[in-house]
Amino acid sequence: xxxxxxxxxxxxxxxxxxxxxxxxxxxxxxxxxxxxxxxxxxxxxxxxxxxxxxxxxxxxxxxxxxxxxxxxxxxxxxxxxxxxxxxxxxxxxxxxxxxxxxxxxxxxxxxxxxxxxxxxxxxxxxxxxxxxxxxxxxxxxxxxxxxxxxxxxxxxxxxxxxxxxxxxxxxxxxxxxxxxxxxxxxxxxxxxxxxxxxxxxxxxxxxxxxxxxxxxxxxxxxxxxxxxxxxxxxxxxxxxxxxxxxxxxxxxxxxxxxxxxxxxxxxxxxxxxxxxxxxxxxxxxxxxxxxxxxxxxxxxxxxxxxxxxxxxxxxxxxxxxxxxxxxxxxxxxxxxxxxxxxxxxxxxxxxxxxxxxxxxxxxxxxxxxxxxxxxxxxxxxxxxxxxxxxxxxxxxxxxxxxxxxxxxxxxxxxxxxxxxxxxxxxxxxxxxxxxxxxxxxxxxxxxxxxxxxxxxxxxxxxxxxxxxxxxxxxxxxxxxxxxxxxxxxxxxxxxxxxxxxxxxxxxxxxxxxx
Ligand code: BG6
Numbered sequence: 125x126x127x128x129x130x131x132x133x134x135x136x137x138x139x140x141x142x143x144x145x146x147x148x149x150x151x152x153x154x155x156x157x158x159x160x161x162x163x164x165x166x167x168x169x170x171x172x173x174x175x176x177x178x179x180x181x182x183x184x185x186x187x188x189x190x191x192x193x194x195x196x197x198x199x200x201x202x203x204x205x206x207x208x209x210x211x212x213x214x215x216x217x218x219x220x221x222x223x224x225x226x227x228x229x230x231x232x233x234x235x236x237x238x239x240x241x242x243x244x245x246x247x248x249x250x251x252x253x254x255x256x257x258x259x260x261x262x263x264x265x266x267x268x269x270x271x272x273x274x275x276x277x278x279x280x281x282x283x284x285x286x287x288x289x290x291x292x293x294x295x296x297x298x299x300x301x302x303x304x305x306x307x308x309x310x311x312x313x314x315x316x317x318x319x320x321x322x323x324x325x326x327x328x329x330x331x332x333x334x335x336x337x338x339x340x341x342x343x344x345x346x347x348x349x350x351x352x353x354x355x356x357x358x359x360x361x362x363x364x365x366x367x368x369x370x371x372x373x374x375x376x377x378x379x380x381x382x383x384x385x386x387x388x389x390x391x392x393x394x395x396x397x398x399x400x401x402x403x404x405x406x407x408x409x410x411x412x413x414x415x416x417x418x419x420x421x422x423x424x425x426x427x428x429x430x431x432x433x434x435x436x437x438x439x440x441x442x443x444x445x446x447x448x449x450x451x452x453x454x455x456x457x458x459x460x461x462x463x464x465x466x467x468x469x470x471x472x473x474x475x476x477x478x479x480x481x482x483x484x485x486x487x488x489x490x491x492x493x494x495x496x497x498x499x500x501x502x503x504x505x506x507x508x509x510x511x512x513x514x515x516x517x518x519x520x521x522x523x524x525x526x527x528x529x530x531x532x533x534x535x536x537x538x539x540x541x542x543x544x545x546x547x548x549x550x551x552x553x554x555x556x557x558x559x560x561x562x563x564x565x566x567x568x569x570x571x572x573x574x575x576x577x578x579x580x581x582x583x584x585x586x587x588x589x590x591x592x593x594x595x596x597x598x599x600x601x602x603x604x605x606x607x608x609x610x611x612x613x614x615x616x617x618x619x620x621x622x623x624x625x626x627x628x629x630x631x632x633x634x635x636x637x638x
Pocket of ligand 1: 297365384385496
């Protein structure tokens with residue numbers, strides 16, 4: 125990023141804040157899978173926004189690698205189109221030109237040694253041009269079967285280290301397919317790279333509202349005293365989506381909701397919500413605490429899965445006024461597919477703080493609306509003297525963290541309805557990002573790319589953590605794949621999910637409305 129352009133942008137918009145102030149070492153970022161969907165929708169637009177904010181290092185080079193045979197110009201115009209379509213802000217022509225000018229495209233197949241010779245030459249050329257060794261970040265945004273191939277080819281070409289500069293490997297999800305394959309992938313990657321060089325992405329950790337969960341817990345004296353089994357009755361974590369599989373049948377058929385969202389994003393939310401306070405926000409201190417709490421979630425025995433987990437598939441229905449097909453009618457999906465598009469589970473964290481508190485998780489595609497939230501419901505007060513006819517009725521306090529949309533936190537409290545009688549009704553105290561902060565939140569990928577360039581692994585998943593995450597859902601994967609006969613519950617697209625999911629809730633509770 126040209127410093128003059130960055131200065132001009134900051135001068136024009138004094139509210140630009142945050143990311144650009146952090147020092148980043150000069151870097152070459154190499155994206156494997158640079159013509160893929162993730163690069164198109166997320167990575168290139170994120171890089172543009174970092175450039176726009178002056179957050180990229182002054183010396184920044186970008187290399188895209190993919191199989192498609194494209195000229196430099198064709199790749200740049202593809203990148204331009206992606207940025208123009210998906211950037212969260214309208215691109216500024218000058219900033220865009222500088223960023224596109226820094227891009228280089230290499231075509232070839234990921235298992236071809238020639239590609240790595242080209243990468244090595246290109247990196248050397250950039251170092252020479254800069255007159256100093258640049259840090260190297262290899263970003264694996266390919267189909268997962270290429271992760272070990274690329275890691276080992278990088279090692280064989282001597283690209284796993286760069287003398288005085290840093291080399292890092294960023295690995296997209298899915299990291300593994302189950303516990304055994306995740307262990308195997310860890311072993312393969314770690315035979316070439318050191319753990320300190322590995323940055324396993326979970327984009328939920330890059331979301332501002334997810335990090336705010338830690339601010340809420342650890343920067344306020346108000347919540348932590350009640351954050352335990354003495355006060356918390358139960359917790360619900362919802363990650364509902366209104367979209368379907370968006371043409372990704374090839375991936376989704378082999379994944380399903382448990383692998384796609386629960387193993388990573390939802391269990392990450394659960395670990396941040398339940399971990400002990402870390403002594404510092406240094407990467408390993410934080411990840412030690414997450415690991416401890418994940419290890420306290422005792423995976424169910426395979427034969428107990430039916431009583432604590434429900435799977436389902438969406439059928440045809442109406443979402444946002446549009447008629448949509450059922451999952452089994454989607455292109456590329458087998459008409460007798462048993463892949464779940466909805467999963468709900470009840471988990472317990474077996475430690476001193478959380479013993480006896482049920483944690484309910486649910487996620488699904490083609491539900492009524494997009495909503496990601498964590499709801500902590502406190503126990504009712506022990507004795508209520510304030511009973512009066514006409515009360516809507518005191519309800520347990522709820523602390524609701526909305527990750528998306530309407531990002532913020534609300535706390536429901538019982539308040540007196542004005543008038544002569546002592547009538548109580550729940551009301552909300554609200555904090556909304558949109559109204560409290562003037563600057564727009566960065567996209568998760570902006571934050572994560574920047575952190576990887578700065579070598580800060582706090583918001584990335586460590587090898588032992590990834591294995592603990594898989595360990596929790598492995599029995600469910602086994603139980604569901606072993607059961608090839610019982611019918612998979614169906615829910616109409618656009619609904620709140622299957623009725624069967626209500627059976628998971630103890631004490632006649634109901635899921636919150638979406
Ligand atoms: C991805 C899943 O990891 O997360 C997708 O593969 C899902 O299936 C997406 O749609 C949801 O992310 P977000 O940020 O839109 O909640």
